[in-house]
Amino acid sequence: MNNFYDVWFSYIDLSNNIKLKLLEKYSSKEIFNHSFEYNKNIEDKILNCKKLNLDKYFNYLEKYNIKVINFKDERYPKLLNSIENKPAFLYIRGNLENLYSDNLAIVGSRNASEYGKCVARKISKELADKNINIVSGLALGIDKYAHIGALDSMYGKTIAVLGTGVSDSEVYPLQNKKIFERILESNGTIISEFRLGTKPEKYNFPLRNRIISGISKKVIVVEATENSGSLITANYALEQGKDIYAVLGNITSKNSIGTNKLIEEGAYILKSIEDIFY
16 A cells, blocks of 8 residues: 555656655655745645645556655665665556565667677576566667566566656557566566656656666676667666676677777676676
């Protein structure tokens, strides 16, 4: 059962930074009851939001067993709680326990080559066979095949971190709807910091990348162009003190520019999963 005040506060259209600052000093209930002091414009906005009717919102959360937790909740992943600009709230569908397991992120280019897709799927399955959960972003390309590889395994689970809300109607891209459904059917996990109804805005996806690396102990980049979003994930991982692995690529391929650059800058070269367990 979700905490009414957490759901209400998570729904309000305020920046993550403001929500963090308020929750560091007050509970959601205190904020709802206006037992706090802050910028008057923010206070007025919060007061106006008390008039919202969220019955349909609560009904959807309950129907699909979507959990809403804030960063002070004991269920909030410890690894994620230690990062800078952590999400004030998480929306979680599926198996909550996966967030506390041995998780490893696999990310890469949306316009992946057949080689990259094959490598992502192979590495993901081999790691999942060792009971390691695979974290990725449910995007096309490498992310998609990382999730598929984990789903190929009987052991590990997969966690999809979204740049939208976690409702069935918000799956993006739509081509991955079946994978979204398989993740939930296979005891996996779908998470997002964004409230239900959040559209796939371009700026949401770099933000979600800090969560991908944040809940993972290590990050593997399979393919990445020079300006790939996967490099954003790698930078977050570096800031968070995580090990980064990159698959050495064909020097004539644009999808290898990013991964080869990561290796040049000190990322570990991944030739097989044994390189992860050195």
